[in-house]
Amino acid sequence: MxxxxxxxxxxxxxxxxxxxxxxxxxxxxxxxxxxxxxxxxxxxxxxxxxxxxxxxxxxxxxxxxxxxxxxxxxxxxxxxxxxxxxxxxxxxxxxxxxxxxxxxxxxxxxxxxxYPVHHTTIIKALYSIDVNALSSRNEADEQMQKLISEFGVRQFLLKNLQRDGDSFRWKMNLDVIAKNIEEVGKxxxxxxxxxxxxxxxxxxxxxxxxxxxxxxxxxxxxxxxxxxxxxxxxxxxxxxxxxxxxxxxxxxxxx
Structure with missing residues (x-):
């Protein structure tokens, strides 16, 4: 492993x-x-x-x-x-x-x-960011603001954004987390x-x-x-x- x-x-x-x-x-x-x-x-x-x-x-x-x-x-x-x-x-x-x-x-x-699932808005906000088209972190923050008003929460989530050559990518495995989000509350x-x-x-x-x-x-x-x-x-x-x-x-x- x-x-x-x-x-x-x-x-x-x-x-x-x-x-x-x-x-x-x-x-x-x-x-x-x-x-x-x-x-x-x-x-x-x-x-x-x-x-x-x-x-x-x-x-x-x-x-x-x-x-x-x-x-x-x-x-x-x-x-x-x-x-x-x-x-x-x-x-x-x-x-x-x-x-x-x-x-x-x-x-x-x-x-x-x-705990019932309560991360739906966060997952939606993360998926609202087109990481392949991003030019900066600020741009990602602006896109996320539409769904998450709290600056601190956005900053915490955006720590997962990593520059990869000319583009960005998520460090976390967003697809698996979103698909299995029920597991977190068990x-x-x-x-x-x-x-x-x-x-x-x-x-x-x-x-x-x-x-x-x-x-x-x-x-x-x-x-x-x-x-x-x-x-x-x-x-x-x-x-x-x-x-x-x-x-x-x-x-x-x-x-």
Whole structure:
């Protein structure tokens, strides 16, 4: 199987970070460098994202196996794991399947429940851009504005645009993501359990983890605690990096 694209920073106990849907390891470089003061940090592109391999098959079972293979290749018996959104679902699935390979688990703004598809506008906006005819990123941004008004969201998505000679192309595998978008919302097996320390961090302005989800979280992750970063939305690590860093650092430092 092809190796996942990754970067490392620092030395010490291994800490692996997985990005969310439409993201890449680049989203985590700033925080990875901060964590690298105390850990050997691996930021990884999941399949069909960033510079990792493209494949027609794409679901959480496969992404958990990709992570297992990655750890084996890097000769890591055990690691701390951080996953945001889709990456959070990946690390949850991985922890349930391979608890012996996980030191501490951190899940950023996603729960183990089912989420209905809510990325239709984003996918439509991405397809509205004719990458073969683009002359600049600004042109792509202008085209996307018709469907996505939030500047920050457009900038996040346009990080996937890569210059390829005289034209542009998407780094991510947009066709496979669009075709299998239902997979992203799939719930964890509700009978699953992971009995080791787990930290869920939610954004105070995000609706991904609601108070009504706490019972489900605690039933699958009995040693979990749930923290809220006030004023942060779904991209809480980008919006409130200092608060996110502090919560994770304290959790990892506690025996």
């Amino acid at each position: 092809p190796q996942l694209s990754y970067k490392t920073f620092g030395e010490g106990e291994p800490l692996i970070i997985l990005h969310g849907l439409f993201g890449s390891l680049d989203n985590w470089i700033t925080l990875a460098k901060k964590f690298a003061d105390n850990y050997k940090v691996y930021i990884v592109d999941q399949r069909n994202h960033g510079l990792s391999f493209h494949d027609d098959a794409w679901d959480y079972d496969l992404m958990a196996e990709d992570l297992c293979e990655f750890m084996s290749t890097e000769q890591l018996d055990k690691a701390h794991l951080i996953g945001h959104s889709m990456g959070g679902k990946t690390v949850m699935n991985f922890a349930v399947k391979y608890p012996e390979k996980v030191d501490k688990l951190i899940v950023a703004d996603i729960g183990p429940k089912y 719930a964890l097996n509700q009978n699953a359990t992971y009995a080791q320390p787990t930290l869920f961090i939610r954004g105070g302005k995000s609706d991904y983890i609601q108070d009504g989800d706490f019972n489900t979280i605690h039933s699958i992750f009995p040693k979990s605690k749930i923290e809220t970063i006030a004023g942060a939305g779904h991209w809480l690590h980008a919006e409130k990096p200092a608060e996110f860093f502090q919560l994770v650092t304290e959790f990892l430092a506690n025996e």
